[in-house]
Amino acid sequence: MLLAVPLAPLVGAIVAGLFGKQVGRRGAHTVTILGVLISLIISALTLQSVIQDGARFNQTIYEWMTLGNLKMEVGFMIDGLSAMMMCVVTFVSLMVHIYTIGYMEEDPGYQRFFSYISLFTFSMLMLVMSNNMLQLFFGWEAVGLVSYLLIGFWYTKPTAIFANMKAFLVNRVGDFGFILGIGLLVAYGGSLNYTETFAKSAELAAIKFPGQDWMMLTVACICLFIGAMGKSAQFPLHVWLPDSMEGPTPISALIHAATMVTAGIFMVSRFSPLFELSDTALNFIMVIGAITALFMGFLGIIQNDIKRVVAYSTLSQLGYMTVALGASAYSVAVFHLMTHAFFKALLFLGAGSVIIGMHHDQDIRNMGGLRKYMPITWITSLLGSLALIGTPLFSGFYSKDSIIEAVHASHLPAAGFASFAVLAGVFVTAFYSFRMYFLVFHGKEHFHHKPFPGEHDHHDDHGHGHDHTPHESPWVVTAPLILLAIPSVVIGYLTIQPMLHGEFFKDAIFVNHEAHHAMSELAHEFDGAAAMALHSVQTLPLWLAIAGVVLSYVFYMVAPQIPATIARVFRPIVTLLENKYYMDWFNENVLARAARALGTGLWKVGDQGLIDGVVINGSARTIGGIAGLVRLIQTGHLYWYALVMILGVVGLMTWQLWPHMVNQLLNLFGR
Numbered sequence: 001m002l003l004a005v006p007l008a009p010l011v012g013a014i015v016a017g018l019f020g021k022q023v024g025r026r027g028a029h030t031v032t033i034l035g036v037l038i039s040l041i042i043s044a045l046t047l048q049s050v051i052q053d054g055a056r057f058n059q060t061i062y063e064w065m066t067l068g069n070l071k072m073e074v075g076f077m078i079d080g081l082s083a084m085m086m087c088v089v090t091f092v093s094l095m096v097h098i099y100t101i102g103y104m105e106e107d108p109g110y111q112r113f114f115s116y117i118s119l120f121t122f123s124m125l126m127l128v129m130s131n132n133m134l135q136l137f138f139g140w141e142a143v144g145l146v147s148y149l150l151i152g153f154w155y156t157k158p159t160a161i162f163a164n165m166k167a168f169l170v171n172r173v174g175d176f177g178f179i180l181g182i183g184l185l186v187a188y189g190g191s192l193n194y195t196e197t198f199a200k201s202a203e204l205a206a207i208k209f210p211g212q213d214w215m216m217l218t219v220a221c222i223c224l225f226i227g228a229m230g231k232s233a234q235f236p237l238h239v240w241l242p243d244s245m246e247g248p249t250p251i252s253a254l255i256h257a258a259t260m261v262t263a264g265i266f267m268v269s270r271f272s273p274l275f276e277l278s279d280t281a282l283n284f285i286m287v288i289g290a291i292t293a294l295f296m297g298f299l300g301i302i303q304n305d306i307k308r309v310v311a312y313s314t315l316s317q318l319g320y321m322t323v324a325l326g327a328s329a330y331s332v333a334v335f336h337l338m339t340h341a342f343f344k345a346l347l348f349l350g351a352g353s354v355i356i357g358m359h360h361d362q363d364i365r366n367m368g369g370l371r372k373y374m375p376i377t378w379i380t381s382l383l384g385s386l387a388l389i390g391t392p393l394f395s396g397f398y399s400k401d402s403i404i405e406a407v408h409a410s411h412l413p414a415a416g417f418a419s420f421a422v423l424a425g426v427f428v429t430a431f432y433s434f435r436m437y438f439l440v441f442h443g444k445e446h447f448h449h450k451p452f453p454g455e456h457d458h459h460d461d462h463g464h465g466h467d468h469t470p471h472e473s474p475w476v477v478t479a480p481l482i483l484l485a486i487p488s489v490v491i492g493y494l495t496i497q498p499m500l501h502g503e504f505f506k507d508a509i510f511v512n513h514e515a516h517h518a519m520s521e522l523a524h525e526f527d528g529a530a531a532m533a534l535h536s537v538q539t540l541p542l543w544l545a546i547a548g549v550v551l552s553y554v555f556y557m558v559a560p561q562i563p564a565t566i567a568r569v570f571r572p573i574v575t576l577l578e579n580k581y582y583m584d585w586f587n588e589n590v591l592a593r594a595a596r597a598l599g600t601g602l603w604k605v606g607d608q609g610l611i612d613g614v615v616i617n618g619s620a621r622t623i624g625g626i627a628g629l630v631r632l633i634q635t636g637h638l639y640w641y642a643l644v645m646i647l648g649v650v651g652l653m654t655w656q657l658w659p660h661m662v663n664q665l666l667n668l669f670g671r
Helices: 004-018 020-053 080-103 110-129 133-151 158-189 194-199 201-205 216-231 240-246 249-258 260-270 279-301 306-326 330-357 375-388 395-409 415-441 475-501 518-525 529-538 540-558 561-569 571-578 580-633 638-670
Strands: 057-067 070-078
Touching: 004 020, 004 080, 004 110, 020 080, 020 110, 070 080, 070 110, 070 133, 080 110, 080 249, 080 260, 080 330, 080 475, 110 133, 110 249, 110 260, 133 158, 133 216, 133 240, 133 249, 133 260, 158 194, 158 201, 158 216, 158 240, 194 201, 201 216, 216 260, 216 279, 240 249, 240 306, 249 260, 249 306, 249 330, 260 306, 260 330, 279 306, 279 415, 279 571, 279 580, 306 330, 306 395, 306 415, 330 375, 330 395, 330 475, 330 518, 375 395, 375 415, 375 475, 395 415, 395 475, 395 518, 395 529, 395 540, 415 540, 475 518, 475 529, 529 540, 540 561, 561 571, 571 580
Parallel strands: none
Antiparallel strands: 057 070
């Protein structure tokens, strides 16, 4: 049954990808949806067994090769962590598959798109179900490859091609660190298997890095986290994620909200027995997460593309998860991963529904008053926004507040800055989320006298005439919104006790409670989900969120001249934000040019000058010169050869006299 979980989407991907013309559009979406549905059902049954019966599974499925004592295998590890991830991946993937029927209705690459998203689901399931680092790396690289294909799905669009290459290159930087970390663990631990490596964690913690005073485990953990920085878009390897919005909206929900970008969070949680032994690595993780959570949130304030607002929100929330990892609150990070998957997928799909209704206009300044035209999209987007900002009783409230409390309870040196960042981030998140909400669904209607994209074509990609009136999306789009809105509201309330303070993650996540007290203090203060919601009225985060909502309402509904005035007064800061802290400029004009100069230098000096010029051509010229000299004595005349033979015989007969003759000559010239 477990084999069917990743293989069912793989079969669907193969059928839709290789036989798309034969099966047609209906066949392509039917077979891929059926494959993901099978995976979801088996994943749900697996989760039920894990919860009710305490079921566990950790076995090798296939042994690929053995190199000495090192075994390279394919195997599954099923516990609370992997079972939860399986359900999240398959449920969100199923919603995206259904949604895609409506969103990509008229796209010529319909079958290819379904093949890609089904292949992505297979890759992600292989990653989360793995019981060894080889399979983890396979899934890690496979989701990166498929994301490259999906971001550049519209391959005739230059911005999409630039975006997918950018994502691919930035992830290569992170993955280089990731494979170095795996290599260190394998070199010193002697195994690719999780349990065997974790069993040697105490021994690994005592080893110093060769030639340095650093601890080997600290270096390995930081290298592993660099991999997570790339995949989970942490500063400064975050630059690829906003540009990836160039791909179709369904992949934004699948890849950049619920699954691929959370792979790094999952990986660090899985490797918690190792990270717990390095406070240096935990401090590094916390600082990176805090920077991402706060400063990426600031960028969301000035975005006008509806998808990019949600994209920067994703970056900020990934920062929250990373901060929780640094505080040793791994279960809290994974809890926020789960709740965030539902409400962020909802917000992305809601944004896609708005884009359909607006005939592919993505600028929120051209919207307004859509509530009466798109009631289902409006209410589900509101629920998603309330969950995102941490409204009490909504799912995001329980996970975000738990992160804030965990950081406050952490005693690591980086906790002070991280605590400020996550608190300030609450206000920022509420402000930019409801700025988008108010500009899209309330206020004046700004779309009547502005041409929609593609106006000259008379019809958009969905075949709708441009009458300057938005419309509600079809049921294949709105049904996933409703199904995602339900867990966005209730999942936090229902699962906080078992996931954070029960034994749901027993055997999956390890915390050294003697050294790191955050989870112990959270458990001591927890009196139930309802009591936590009631207590929130006495805490700062709730009032910061309310302040953010109220301020956005005043700025964009009551007095829209205020933000315009602020933008003029603080123009340098706005310019800094508009240029995304000049990170893209630095990467393109400094790093890329340095890399190009290095490559050109290696090519010109190393390849052409040294290898071609000296080693290859130089040796050829040397041999040619020697051959030219030798050729002079190869005359072909018998008398010349006889003379050479006689001179040779004379030389051999008199060779013992040569040193004496040389000494005589030296003495003669010396006088």
